Amino acid sequence: MRRFTLIAVPYFWLLVLFLVPFIIVFKISLSDTALAIPPYTPTLDLNSGWEGIKGFFADLDWENFTFLTTDDLYWKAYLSSLQIAAISTLFTLLIGYPIAYAMAQSADEWRPTLMMLIILPFWTSFLIRVYSWMGILSNEGFLNQFLMWTGLISEPLVILNTNTAVYIGIVYTYLPFMILPIYAALEKLDASLLEAAEDLGCSRLTAFWLVTIPLSKQGIIAGCFLVFIPALGEFVIPSLLGGSKTLMIGKVLWEEFFSNRDWPVASAVAVILLLILIIPIVLFQRNEQKQREAEGQ
Amino acid sequence: MRRFTWFNATSLTLGFVFLYLPMVILVIYSFNASKLVTVWAGFSTKWYGTLFQNEAFLDAAWVTIKVAVVSSTFAAVLGTMAAYVLVRGGRFMGRTLFSGMIYAPLVMPEVITGLSLLLLFIGIGFDRGMMTIILAHTTFSMCYVSVVVSSRLVSFDRSLEEAALDLGCSPFEAFRLVTLPVIAPAVISGWLLAFTLSLDDLVIASFTSGPSATTLPIKIYSAVRLGVSPEINALSTMMISIVTVGVISASLISKRAAVRQQREERAAERIDD
Structure with missing residues (x-):
């Protein structure tokens, strides 16, 4: 009972x-x-x-679904969400990998501190972290002030309310999700394998390419999915940092619901978004499963 | 192979500058005397003053804290139960569906979760307000709690529970006296995670709140949509400081506990010898 x-x-x-x-x-x-x-x-x-x-x-x-295919706003929004999520995932990987690598190479007594410094932003409000970029990227913001002070540019760059700002926002807020799984994979890496590769005549770069990268593959895949999946349905970042031209499906759904008050279309948008998400989610689960099996051996 | 290289040092430095500089700028400019947020006009704490006189913000903060405390407590209880069922429950009807429902909310876009809960509340004629936000937050954070607690349960030696049962404990007593003390740290970190998730949530709260209840993220969002505001900088600074102090002290406490446990284990080994 x-x-x-x-x-x-x-x-x-x-x-x-x-x-x-x-x-x-x-x-x-x-x-x-x-x-x-x-x-x-x-x-x-x-x-x-x-x-x-x-x-x-x-x-x-199925009228609402037919409607979604006829009005090109929707499929453009799906495509552009996929594109924005994919490109920002790539940038997050390029920025996150060296950080995770350096953490895994650092002295043992430093690691808990470095780890905490990576996790700390995660506990800070997401909304505030996105907001903090509004003051940096605006026309008279710090980035433009700094660049004009150095003399690199004479006219302020328009970054806020463009897709570039959305990329920066996604990379910034999801960076810890990329770093942590890669770090976990790199930390377990057996250093003697690298020594063996170098003894056998590999340069350090070749050893990195042939040994380190393949052995941290699981971490890279996990990190990419952990960034890509939530970025796809993101609402706060495109709404605060993006402009009127930034099309992301999370924002479209929100506007369809709150501004147009068209509940059936908003629901259809949600159903399609779920269907799109199933593919990366299943792939992610399979990767996790593989990792668990590999650890079990 | 621990090697200090300039490459590693540079990527760590740049990485942490990237992660922390925006927040540092935010904190510095919350003490700016000027209303123009990008022009420095001297040190002032006046935005903190106006913030504390802003009734709407104070009300929203109070609602947010109440929602977070209640929902994370429910989530801790339900999430622990769910973790126990998943790890120790054995086979039962619909187990696959159950574990699916535990993991799905973790990857679900917030807009979809929010929309679906709103349509449910409207469908059954439930008035939206604080109660609906609490229900919504409990639902998604119990899944996070359950993941945190079940990873602890998996690594916990089951024979200890069995020993308690053999020695005459009821299953509930065995849970309370043996399992719970061991998984307590995981339950507490699950509770903290649920608490921060609830404090932080804008999207789901926007869908499920009614005119009677506005949370702080909803207030902040509607204020910053129009641009940067010094009052929000002050509010953000306070929230950042609370989190920083909380996380650092929590990690110091757990570090001290780990050191003490290590010392006790070593002492126990010496007695064994």
Whole structure:
């Protein structure tokens, strides 16, 4: 009996507050927009019995999904989210790898401190970290002031409210997610393998390329997914740092819901976003699984 | 092969400058006397003064703290239960679905979680306010708690629990007297994680809050959409300092605990010899 309660309580909680809401989203994505409260039709009318249920299902259709394919705003937004997420993941990797590498090479007594310095920003408010870049990237911001002071430029660069600012924001906020798994992989790396490679005539660079990189592959893959997956549905960064031309699907969904109050279309946007996310999520899970098996041996 | 190289030193330095400089600038400019946020006009603490007179911010801060305390406590209890079920529960109907529902919220875009919960609350006619934010936050943070706690449970020797059961403990007593003390640090860090996630959340709170309850991130977001403001700089500085002090003291405490445990283990080994 106790075992039953132990399982049932969290199970029931997640069913009601996680799974059922998704079914509702899916249902509303098949409904039509209406000028009513709630602003969609049909609503399930159980009072009229079986006829009501049949009528309810008859009124559901894929119209919103067809609409998403006809209006090019949506597929452009999906494509541009994928592009922004992919490019910023690449930059995060290029910046994060040397940091993780240097951490793994540092003296043992320094590592806990370095680790804490990487994790500390993660505990700081995400919103504040994104906001902090607004003052740096604006036209009269610190970056422009600094560049004009050095004489590199004479006119301020327009960075805030462009895609460049979004890239910077994503790289900045998700950098710890890239560093930590790579560091974890590099830390376990057996240094004698590198010595062996060098003894066998590899230069340090070749040894790095042929030994270190392949052995930290799992960490690189995990880090890339940990950045790419949340970046794809990101809302705060494109909304604060991006401009009116920045198209990201999280922002489109938000505006569809709060500004246009078109709940069925917003739900359809959410369903498609989920479908797109399933691929990287499954790949990520498989990578984690492989890693666990490798460690188990 | 621990080698000091200029390359490593440079990438660490540049990396940490990149991570910390924006926040340092924010903190410095919160003491700026000028309302123009990028022009330095002398040291002043006046923005902290105006912040503390701003009723709307204080109300929102109070709501945020209440939501965070309640939701992270619920999340710690539910998340620990879920972790226990996942690691020790054995087989039961719908186990795959259950573990799927634990891991899915971790990768779910916030806009989707927020939207789906809002549609649920409207569908069942639940008035939106503090209660709905608490329910929403509990749901996603219990999954984080469960991941943290289950990684501790996996590494915990099950025979200790079995010994307690053999010695006449009820399963609940065995949990309370043997398992709970061992996983307590994980539960506490899970609680802290849930607490910060809740303090930080803008998107899900925006979807699930009603006119009666506004949280601090919602207030900050609507203020900064229009541009940088010195009051928000002051508020951010306070939040950054609280987190910094919290994280550093927590890590010092856990370091001291680790040292003490090591010393005790060494002493125990000496007795064994």
